[in-house]
Amino acid sequence: MIRLIAAAAVLAALPASATEVEVAQKNKKFSTTAVKAKVGDTLVFRNDDPFFHNIFSLSDTQSFDLGSYPQGESRKVVLKKEGTLEIECAIHPDMKLKVQVEK
Numbered sequence: 715m716i717r718l719i720a721a722a723a724v725l726a727a728l729p730a731s732a733t734e735v736e737v738a739q740k741n742k743k744f745s746t747t748a749v750k751a752k753v754g755d756t757l758v759f760r761n762d763d764p765f766f767h768n769i770f771s772l773s774d775t776q777s778f779d780l781g782s783y784p785q786g787e788s789r790k791v792v793l794k795k796e797g798t799l800e801i802e803c804a805i806h807p808d809m810k811l812k813v814q815v816e817k
């Protein structure tokens with residue numbers, strides 16, 4: 715019985731519904747222009763184009779620069795704070811994605 719309670723406590727400590735949110739890049743566009751996610755979720759940026767993309771966020775909420783990477787590869791970011799992220803590609807500035815991060 716004590717062991718069961720301990721296991722339940724461990725489960726409760728994990729984020730309730732941490733999930734992966736995949737956004738592909740194809741034809742110099744993100745697969746969506748806006749996406750909602752939760753703190754603790756992971757954004758997965760998959761490059762489906764036969765050239766490099768370089769995904770970055772300069773939003774105060776959470777800044778990152780994933781570097782340039784080729785077709786078939788993905789880069790991941792765990793969302794750390796609630797707020798809005800304006801995301802672009804450093805190589806193709808017309809590629810824009812807004813991520814609304816909620817608690």
Ligand SMILES: [Cu+2]
Pocket residue numbers: 742766767768803804805806809
């Ligand atoms: Cu690009």
